[in-house]
Amino acid sequence: MSTYDLVVIGAGPAGLAAAVTAADAGCRVAVLDAGPRPGGQYWRHRSGADAHSHTDWAVFAGLRARFDQLHHHPDAALWFVESRPDDVGPQFAVHTHSTVVYGRRLVIATGAHDRVVPFPGWDLPGVVTAGGAQALLKGQGVVFARRVVVGGTGPFLLPVATGLADAGATVVGVYEANDPVRYARHVGAVLGAASKSTEAGRYGWRMLRRRVPYRRRTAVVAAHGDEQLTGVTVAAISPLGSVVPGSERHVGCDGLAVGFGFTPQVEVAVALGCETFMDRDGSLVVRIGPDQATSVPGVYAAGEVTGVGGAKLALVEGHLAGDAIARSLGRAEPLRAGERSRLLRIRRRLRRFAAALHAVHPVPAFWPDLCDDQTLVCRCEEVSAGAVRQAVRELSAGDARGTKLLTRAGMGWCQGRTCGYATACLTAREAGRPVSSVDLQGHASRTLMQPITLADLAGDD
Template sequence: MTRRHVVVVGAGPAGLAAAEAALGAGARVTLIDSADRPGGQYHRMLPEAYDAARPEVLQHGWPAFDRRRRRVLAHPRCAWWPETSVWALERPDPGHPGPPRVHVLRGPADGGDRHRTTLDPDALVLAVGAHDRVLPFPGWELPGVFTAGAAQALAKGERVVVGDRVVVAGTGPFLLPVAASLLEAGSQVLEVLEANTPRTVARGWSRRPWELAAQAGKGSELAEYTALLLRHRVPYRLGSTVIEARGDGRVEEVVTARLRADWSVLPGSERTVAVDAVCVTHGFSPQLELPVAAGCALRTTPGGEFVAVDDDQATSSPGVYAAGEITGIAGAPAARAEGALAGWIAAGGHPGTATLRALRRGRDQGRAFAERLARAHPIGAAWPEWLRPETVVCRCEEADYASICRAAADRASTATRVAKLETRAGLGPCQARVCGPTVAELNARLSDEPAGRPVEGLPAPAPHRRPIAQPIRLGELAAAPEPPLADPAPHPHAP
């Protein structure tokens, strides 16, 4: 019997669950991740040479994750490809339904001997996750200003502290695990600042409170983080944020302020705090390059654009499934439920089993939680008031707020391409992954006041619409790829 070959991209909670379910349904699985060990951001592991003696102390939910990791990586039908990047997806010709061909680069991202190859799966599961969204503010380009996700990755994956005196600021529950990771790695967290006001947060979380009973696990996790902050005497301030970073060559102090519900600054509430690092996050942006390259339709929500999926996690592209944060920011339990559902269906498993009913129920509860999260921790409309003309908006190209406003006002720059070349916003190495949502939002705000019509001159880059999803060297692109692999052999590994 020929077994279906399922390729899973991403080995975080969703991807690992998808791989396990696909194996359970009898498929052959190739599990791909750019990291050298599975787990994603949620279960980011130390390098093998520095494995923790008691990882359960550092990782929330470690025992269950460790069992799943070992089952998947040791399975004879699983090929584990670490340090592998999917740089492009090639759609099949019209009239030949099926998932796209997967173009990969195997080897460390900074290595010089990466090898190109391709995979032709029977089904493709995309579980590539999301990254921090950070709103610009004066001084955010200074060394020592980190995204919260980067700071947590260094603390969890390398045991490296970003600073001795750190402020964590932004919005959302992610602030708490970031602060916890920093404390456990040895940093002194001076304060955690949630930008939304107590009323906004309470109104979002208290709506239909009986639905929170399904998230009891998150309640215990919240209690753990709260207890840790209390033990270290870290204040958690609602309705406050960092509006400026200052320093000579690197961040030395931040200016914090109290905010109204729309995130406008309360005059006279500014404080100056001496720091050597600041970690900021204002939600998450899903990594949509691969889903868009595969032809997946997107849906627009108050929290942003996400991949549209049906009740089986299937996308609009034949043979392509999506799970985890690219379908909605709902947390690790929902990502695992989505991944297991996607993996089982992608492998040809029966769609009516009792287990799938429980997975769909958990998935739907996660989606309700995501909606609650968006209501409790929205981005206030008045945040652009923090900006000054010289505030950098695109850090790669050092495009400032004044240049973006000039492009919007210049009627000769109404063509998007002309405006992008004029401001350079979104044309740097990150290809608008960081500044893209911000520039697009500023574009919508800078409108003709009488008509309320958005000005077309401001570049509104769509960072996920590109044929090459990951950096590839010209030499690698020019080299002949290895033949397509229809039946990849398992990669040697040690669980």
Template sequence: MTTSPAERPGTRYDIAVLGAGPAGLAAAVAAAGQGAGTVLIDAGARPGGQYWRHREGDEGALHHGWGHFRRLRRGLSAHGADYRPGHCVWHVERTEAGFTVHATREGSPRTVRAKAVIVATGAYDRQLPFPGWTTPGVFTAGAVQALLKGHGVPAGRRIAVAGTGPFLLPVAAGLAEAGVRVVGVFEAGLPTAFGRHPLATLRNLPKLAEGAGYLGTLLRHRVPYRTRTTVVAAHGTATVTGATVARLDQRWRIVPGSTREIDCDTVAVGYGFTPQTEIPLQLGCAMRRDADGSLVARVDARQRASVDGVYVAGEACGVGGAQLSAVEGELAGLHAGYATTGSAPDRRRLAGLLRRRAAQRSFAAALHRAYPVPDGWQTWLERDTTVCRCEEVTAGAIREAVDDLGATDPRAVKLYARPGMGLCQGRVCGYATTCLVARANGRRPTAEDLRGMATRPIAHPLTLGALAAGDDSGGDDSGGG
């Protein structure tokens, strides 16, 4: 792998790839393989993103598809791509010559210029609030997995894993294999609904085998797996001392008389994922509301966004897992490479990728239908349940902004009651706030509702000093550090 081989003033790239997860790695390798001058920019210390997060010297004991990662890592070096770890991108702007990517590295400004941009920024855990979810010891499922993969540290000793979606399985299985007592996996949905999509299943049998492997691990470690059940409250003050779980009906309302308390010191919760779309929004890309309720960028068959020179791959254009992300990344890298270098398209390679993308997307669509998030979760909330952790805005305050102040959309509620105005800028509470406001107004959330909580002129926190410093090295386009 190459790290900044051409740190000299005036360096301009054909393609800047943002994010070094499955989509970004595949895009960078494909683009560089076409002869395009490619830079891969990522906030992490090592490539792999959240999916292939690892420690130094780790050879993938806790990872699925590690061989694919190693091949991509070798390809990155073999094709001479410039890899920039530790670079936090906070803004991308359109210029006459292409795009200027603004980032910081260890607090200092870094600037990269390129003809085209591939956005592969991934996603993070979607959270639904519930009483006690701000108690220390309540984590996102992704955070628990990141601690284990990235540092070898279990988040607790007795962990309850709750939420919905297949991601709960590898999280729980990884914890169990690491010696943690997983007191239960509480799946709010009914995974057997996936059986109503046999065609998608047959086209993706390896994924079913992967899921079966995780279930086998849970069985071997005697981890209870409960469906139509979830954690509806966490207990404790200084730390979690237990949780309340409950059976849910089809609309996710608590079944009367079904609640019970469990003994745990940690709760890991995840209800799907929220794509990181700050950069497409900054660039004015057309967006849409996806089947899972997320705001995502619109792309065409070549992974091109609505803005010329912008490509989007992976979760930012629709949550579908690492395999789909890698295929989309390769397609984006190839097409960006063809466009910037004028090289002839490899029709056979493209046809194979398009078939794989279609199969993966059908599987992702089936998963979204099998693991919906009905709005019955809102009935778990009490009036004083915190929704926005940063500004300590409660569910009651959000409803008052609608009922008493006449707010009709999340942006108005944001101005009246301040959810989304704190440090995270709505990354954690944005989805929940949008759903609460829409339901209070008697309708379903729209793409415009989600945009109101997702648009941010600064995609990553930075200091005022770094902002005032402007370009690094007096306009050094290399941005090397």
């Protein structure tokens, strides 16, 4: 058994930056990634030929060029992680289907997946997450539908819509539930991240060119179809955030890409006992110190798991984590002091921008009102909003654990990854209190993080 200085979990921007920074300082580094190629969701690609469709591809190429100094394990989704400290210090065993990897330090850079809240018809074939539409396009070269509606909230809807339109889909409309005009209240934060505004402008121009209509304060409130999606109902949202009665209209489409921000994948941190809290956007995130260290000695976190903030912030956090780890192991300092303080400044600025983004694009408060009692909340176990409400009202299921045990919401194949946020919110709302980090933790705890076979278990040491 050989022990690496550092095991990085996730090969997206944060993980790559942490890995190469630590490796540059002489650390022995292993990178475990669920995907077949490094890059994560952000730099998802089929081959090098896809470079033109990516922003910051040069950054990725630069990181990948430094890759041969570390051990990259592709297709290595981890299913279990354990802390095994010895006389030398912290040590971790990371179990994947093919191998067990040991490390003195751990970087959790597992990123995030789309956050979707339920609405009538959201389980129809033809309804996909915004990230799913993007992954099919960039990772597979497939446009998932011909006539597409893009809905939800957040800036990510723009690249999804323009990507689909550029690839030949008819994008009927982009429906943003919130009002981006409110960025005006966050002028300082927005100007501090000028490149982000430029990026938004570029997408705006591409939408104009492709004649993609963009409607703010408008939401998809239902999806229709029998065996698959045939259309959606969209409605206007009042300045106070509720659906304007009588404003509903039908839009025909065979595809809906929907997203309400992102849910960080914090299960590794939760399994190791790292402190978490509820971020401003309502997501459960890992609490870190100035050097990206979590509350558990030897465990660091970088990127979306510490608070959703985008790829540039993830890169900065990754570099800082790799730097801090190399120093904690007594290696040469990878970053000069000036460079470190520059990264800390950028991190502060990008976090301010992320906070503004979260303030402008919250998950709209009206969503539980859209869910009639028949609307599914948990897709895997087919648990309706009515069943969750009834469990709270009549069976006194006051928390996530109660709802799970009584209804099985969050206990199916996906283990609450898809419905955890919504179930936690519905339960708290029905119990007449605000949702808390404890509610979210109840749906984020997955000791076994992937389905495994008995043969996997038997073959593990």
